Amino acid sequence: MIERYAKQPFRFFSCMELREVLGKRAVDVPRLLELIEEAPADSIYYHTYSYYLRHAYTQQLYSNDFANWIALYAQDRVLGERLGVLDPFEFSDIEQLRGEILSIMADHLNHSTVVTRCIVSEPFEFIRSHVIEIPLGLEATTLGEFYDALAIVEVGAVYNHVCEARMRKKPRSADFADWLAWEEGLGLQDLASKVEQAARLGLSLEGMRNKILRLCDQELTRQRAS
Amino acid sequence: MLEYYRDIAPQGTVELLQQLGRRVEGKSLVHVNSTRYGGGVAEMLHRLLPLFDELGIRVRWEVMAGSDLFYRATRSLYNALQGSRQRITPEMYDAYIECNRESAKRLNLDAEFAMIHDPQPAALIDARPHGATWIWRCHIDVSTPQHSVWQFLRPFVVRYDAAVVSLPKFSQRLPLPQFLVYPSIDPLSEKNCELQPDEIDKVLQRLGVPRDKPILLQVSRFDRFKDPVGVVAAYRLVKKSHDCRLVLAGGTATDDPESVEVLAEVQEAAGTDPDVHILLLPPTANLEINALQRAATIIYQKSTREGFGLTVAEALWKGKPVIGGETGGIVVQLIPGVTGFTVNSPEGAAFYTKRLLNEPELMAVLGRQGKEYARHRFLITRHLQDYLGLLIYLQERGRTG
Structure with a gap:
């Protein structure tokens, strides 16, 4: 067997995530939708893609924070499931992903007659991710x-x-x-x-x-x- | 020293820290707080500073000192910022300002970065050297402060370059970036290091706690928010069906009359039950706490209000199942059914205690998972990594304007 050598070596970089608290909190789904609309892209990134960077034990029902909070705290299982199935890697950029999340939420709210408020004292806290490459x-x-x-x-x-x-x-x-x-x-x-x-x-x-x-x-x- | 953590921290952590350290090597960093001994902040700084130093950061630790009136004032400010109603006189505010002014003259604050811990030295911002980056590290929950006290402190805080909070919900609206950094425990400290079985036996013997039946333990100050009376109530419910012991280990503060009252209430609730052990330990009883936690079958932190609650991380690190109050930082440490259980009443605590005593396999699983979770999230190596990341971020933001 002849071992294959790469012309360009693969260089390994790790990364760490610095988390910035934005001080924006939602206590119900309509407010969450408004805040997703205006949140910086790095915050949408944190609550979707960087979910994978967290320890496996903290990974809850779904692979994004919006779906988890809606299902577990805002008590809207249907909307939680609709957002939970999203695969962030299907989208070519954050804005496309944000657009899809907003469209699913808006569609759900347009067809829903009851707005459930968060019934536990855990509002959705927006956090922004700063990824540092090492x-x-x-x-x-x-x-x-x-x-x-x-x-x-x-x-x-x-x-x-x-x-x-x-x-x-x-x-x-x-x-x-x-x-x-x-x-x-x-x-x-x-x-x-x-x-x-x-x-x-x-x-x-x-x-x-x-x-x-x-x-x-x-x-x-x-x-x-x- | 970093090498000592190689086999304890998650794989690759030491190399990661060394690489991060290179990005801020040679930079100067001064930490400032108001006490060198006693309390979680001082304990953590004692452990973190040698690690910063080893990574080539020129680190110093300055401690401010003040009059009795200053300490009384800052104790009241501290409580008021955490939502307890306090009466703070104009003289107390004056003592705070004056002590910060005097400390600014006495302390060496000359460094590229400064991390100012908690409200006591916050007014030192008046003495920030030109071009230095100052970070306010807030270890307490300032989400619902006494309005007048926050109005007093806020003008100082807003002049910092960044703030660091321990939980998102502990933050306040501020016109500066606020970063999230969980506190940590040091697995090599006397309170958390491995102990041999015979060492544990000796300590428990010395403390008069037999190891003949399952031990339920809560380690905390005798403070109403820690709900030690609720823990006794939970134990009573468990005791109806399961033979066990309860150990409440903690201290009272001489300057806190409430803790003496709470201790009396706990003693009354315990009555003459020989299986309830109330241990008054000094703040230096690290070995004793370590041994008690390692000897325990189940550990409680049944607080009704809590800061971060690092006693939970200590218990997780010892591989014990933990039952904690659903409050503060306990909820990020205890993932229900994975690393422990969160509860809202003595009945809830009793329910999960009985379940765990009935299912030793579940206890083992929670213990193993809890330790693994603590390894990734609550050890000093992760804390150091976050601080290095913050310095790198602020340094690079400074360069790019």
């Missing part, structure tokens, strides 16, 4: 090196190279799947598409890491056998 000083030029590095990096790196890279449209060299597929990278199209799919399964970050490691391991085994 170089880890680790790089890979072969699949084996990629596997070894991915196994030990801080889990924020998984978020950075799977979620953040796709969302912020970073260069191909910063996205796991893109680099694996790229000719300047490893040129492994099949593995790349499986890795891309792994990000869409709704797994926690550790779950994503383990899934991608398993896929790389299978590919390494296949290469050794051929």
Whole structure:
């Protein structure tokens, strides 16, 4: 077997999220809708995409904060479910995602006769996300090196190279799947598409890491056998 | 020292901190508060400062000192900001201003960044050196303050570059960015480090607590908001069906007459029950608290009002199932059915206690998950990471204007 070397190495970056409290609070769904309309894009990002950056135990019913709060606190299960099924990675930018959320909420409110107020003392608090990227000083030029590095990096790196890279449209060299597929990278199209799919399964970050490691391991085994 | 955390903190954390540290290496940072010993803020600064230093940040800690009147004034301000009605005289406000003015002359505030902790030194903002970035670190809940007191403090606070709060709901409307940073515990401190079984046995023996039956524990000051009488009521309900002991461990403050009253109420509620142990511990009893928490079967923090409630994180770190009041920071630490249970009454506490005593497997699962959750969210390494991130953000914002 001839080991494939990438022309452009993969450089691992982790990230951390600094959370800014915006002081905007909603106690019912109509107010939540108004605030989603006017919230900065980084706040919509925090309550949707960066949900994946949180610890798996805090991940509730659905993979965005709006759906969870509406279902659990504003007691509107139907609207919670309609928002809960949204996959943020289907949208090409935050504004498209915001538009879809607003349209679902407006449609639901237009057809609803009762406005339920939040019945517990937990208003929806708008938070804005500031993502700080951190170089880890680790790089890979072969699949084996990629596997070894991915196994030990801080889990924020998984978020950075799977979620953040796709969302912020970073260069191909910063996205796991893109680099694996790229000719300047490893040129492994099949593995790349499986890795891309792994990000869409709704797994926690550790779950994503383990899934991608398993896929790389299978590919390494296949290469050794051929 | 950072190396000591390598096997404790989540994977890759030490490297992450080192990389973050490089971005602010050589910068100077001064922390200012009003006491070097006693209280959660001082405890945390003692542990955090060596870590900042190791990462190449030129860190200092300055402590303001004042007259008795200043301390009385700041105690009242502190309580009033947290919503308790206080009478604050003009002389007390004057003492506050005067002490801040004097401290500004005495303390070395020359640093690129300053983190000013809590309301006591907030007025030092008058002495901010040109070009320095000042952060007000508010550890308390100022969401429903006594109006007149907030009106007094607000003009100082609004001149800071940023504020840091422990929970979103603790924040106030302010025209400056407010960041969210949870407080933390240090897994290597005397209160949280690993203990050998025989050490735990010795401490419990010394405290007169036999280990012959399940131990229910609450560690907290004898304060009405911690609801120790409610804990005794919950124990009574549990005791009808399950043989167990209750340990209430805490202290009273000599300057707080209410705590003496609450202690008397708890003693009365406990009566002559030999299975109820009321332990008055000094503030330095870290080893004793550690041993009690490790010996406990279930740990309560049944507060009716709470700040962040770091005793919950301490209990989670020891792998114990926790039952806490649905208030303050307890709700971000206890995820119902995952890391513990939140309750609103003694009956609720009794219900979950019985359930846990009946299901040892559930206790083990909650304990394991709680420890893992604390590892990611409530250890000092995450706290340091957030502070470094804040310094980097403010530094870069300063560069870009």
